[in-house]
Amino acid sequence: MPDRTLMRPKQLGLPALAQGLGVYVSVPFCRAKCSYCNFASGVFGSERMAAYVAKLTAEIREAPKRVAAWGGQLPRRLDSLYFGGGTPSLLSASQLEAILEALAKVFSFDAAAEITLECAPGQLKDELLQAMPGLGFNRVSLGVQSFVDHEAAAVGRLHTRAITLKEIERLRRAGIDDINVDLIAGLPHQTRESWNVSLVEAIATGVPHLSVYMLDVDEDSRLGREMLAGGTRYGVGMVPNEQAIADMYSEACEQFAAAGGAQYEISNFARLGHESRHNLKYWKRQPYFGFGLDAHSFLPRVDGEAIRVGTTDDLAAYLEHKVRGDERETITPVSAAQALEEAWFLGLRLTEGVSLAAIEREFGETAIQAFQPILKEAQQQGLIEYDEHRARLTPHGRLFANDVFERFLGVVREEELVAIAWGPAHAHVLYRGPTFVGP
């Protein structure tokens, strides 16, 4: 075993509190469920929205206590806020206002905070649109998925190309220029030609941010169940094959780059300065807090390590449960070894890749060495390129990101980090004491 002077991660200790926090608000309501949607308990009818908003605001107020109970720390400076879903634009201006007010009582909003609302084209009421700038919204993410009408209709989207273009126009008139358009490669009926139509249209809108997702047919979606059952509904037989989807993705990367939208992450493209701050937090392991159903948080812990927390995806459980109840939360401590793995497999999603110096700073000077053979092999296979400063996925590597990421797991064991960083003489320091099992 090579001598590894690995250290415990430290970026999430006290300095983490100084970092801005990203807040995610989950709004699991839709007017119609798309065939590819795998939201675990379904996306819910809007009649329960009021109860949900009440629950959400209560949960926000309780956040400091909950975080304390987890042994975590809650940064109070909020610099990004993201309403995702579902279709958060179904909320009324006053409901959004109530949520924002609750947040403002707990967090201090940066003047330049990025505040995003996810919208389905055609489902943004005037009343809300007019109120948005006043509420602080400065960014909208549009779930367009396709500019080809029959493709959008086939998966249950309720809009057309014309509606989408009109929506972008309305947003701009209301002063919201920071717009993202989501596209999905691999929708039923999609062809290389029709995909090209969507790409050209998306570029033509001139929005500064684009996201491209490759369809993974999930078995929990209607499309997936139909596929498993061997049926023909939802255009199951018309889903492009894997090769075609991969090609569509590569085509998007090329066209967006040519149009000035740099790819900054596997699925995200932006003109310089328009990258989604919120999205980047996930890959850069910066703290974020998720409120609502099936929401996820990543927070520093008092002892300098970190925790990940996920909430239930069962709406009834969420609504009926007392806010203080912990059963609906899954709290996962992030060990030092896991933090190191995440630094790799999250960081590599970014086009800028992983800074070797940063990993060294955080985990010790020879942390990089443990992963040298992996980097080397992946480089030989054309999946990764790296020099003494950075390592990043190649365009080919992006298509096989999971194959690459997996290699970074289990390379360094927790014990190695403990024993070598602190030495056996200090091992007792890390002894966490006996575990008591109650009667």
Added chain:
Amino acid sequence: MDREHIRNFAIIAHIDHGKSTLSDRLLELTGSLTAREMQAQVLDAMDLERERGITIKAHAVRMAYQAENGETYQLNLIDTPGHVDFSYEVSRSLASCEGALLIVDATQGVEAQTLANAHIAINNGLDIIPIINKIDLPSADVERSKEMIEQTIGLDATDALPISAKTGLGVEAVLEAVVHRLPPPTGNAEAPLQALIFDSWFDAYRGVVVLTRVINGRLKRGEKIRLMSNGKSFEVESIGVQTPKPVVVQELSAGEVGFFVATIKNVVDAKIGDTITHDANPCATALPGFEDIKPMVFAGLYTVDAHEHTLLREALEKLRLNDSSFFFEPESSAALGFGFRCGFLGLLHMEIIQERLEREFNLNLITTAPGVRYRITLTDGSVVEVDNPSRWPNPTNIEKIEEPVITATILTNEEYVGGILKLVEDKRGRQKNFEYVGSTRVMLTYELPLNEIVLDFYDRLKSISRGYASLDYHLSGTWDSPMVKLDILVSGEPVDALSIIVHQEFAYDRGRALVSKMRELIPRQMFEVAIQAAIGAKVIARETVAALRKNVLAKCYGGDISRKRKLLEKQKEGKKRMKRIGRVDIPQEAFLAVLRIGEES
């Protein structure tokens, strides 16, 4: 006891026809066990069975029975196994008896195993009492069962005893028949010692325990004995009989059955069928029928985790302590690493060993396709025996290949005959006999290459006949056959563990079936993987596993990193369970596919 009052007998029956139930009844009626002890006895036997595993083949229980004529007889019940894999052991157990009870289930009739063992008994000169069991059941047909005994076995069943071992009905009559219809042992207690070993096993406390039948002379404690097959001498430390509790006796004399413990340390030294005599005053000749039994079915055993190799060796050594019929030697495979070439008496034997290794020793195994041992005459006139495809000679050097052939007896109902005929023909069988026994029962006798039996014959026979066919077989010779070695190449590299020996005529179909199965089982990789079946340098079938085009999670899942991690961990775990050959990951199931490929071809 004088020989006139001794009866040594065995019970022959097909599985589930009531052998153990009748044995229990006999023990009860003779007062050998009280009803309460009965329970304990059954449990002990199971413990013993577990300890001794598959070599538990024979018991010899001495019972005292006072007959209706007022005289007391010593009845030695010798319990034998019934499975075809162990037919040699059965024959030696039967050789230690003068008579046998042949049980036939009145609702089922004669099955193949009954028939095979009855023939062994007849060949050993035993007197046989037919018994029709389960007459309490509504579907019992005593007359038809008698008819079948007469037609299939050729025994006079006029005086067959109708009984119900379960209710005890007619069991008394069985004991009387044993006394009056079976002969006492012959032999001379004053002649030099001549005793037959019909089972032996290793006992952790006592060493090797030997079950024996004294044919001539007397065996006493403290005597120095000699085993005639290997000339080795040992001192007898204790002698006893099972009643069924072990009871120490002073001697065993001609005609008697019992066990002894000598200074034998290795079960291999006390081979079944061997003759025991006195070292000082040996008998002139050994008893007939001794054979050094050889394994018939061979396979490679490997651990999935290479680190468990040593554990596997230790486990095999432990099993071998108790089972001299099973053999192993180290072998290495380019694909699977270090493992063992193992030889078994038959498929059941192989399954039992495999199961014990996995269950008792907690090993995760990969077994290569079972095969047989071929006798190959090379062009230079030399002869080699090959049971491992990796040692198959270069085809250009092969003059002649002899493969082992069995004679199989299949008993079934006529409605399944069509399917079974097709199966045996597919398996290169040659018909020896086709006979109606009774109005709807058919007895088929076929010669079949053993090679065709070892893969999936039992399972297919069972499914074709819905369980209504019984099979028994014995090795009956060899055929000259054009066998070839079929290799499977993954990305151009031969995977030795996937090679099989097949008949030339089947090579193409097997090869095609195998590569197409492989294509299903080998997951797509980042590059295209060619799977080929080849005989020598000639590729006879090819399939391609298309390259994976993408493997990336685009979705963000609202920052649910734990979910992403789980997905990556699952993917990694899946790869760990695969064997990497060259740069291709091959799942364990792919190696098992070779075993099942006959089904599709």
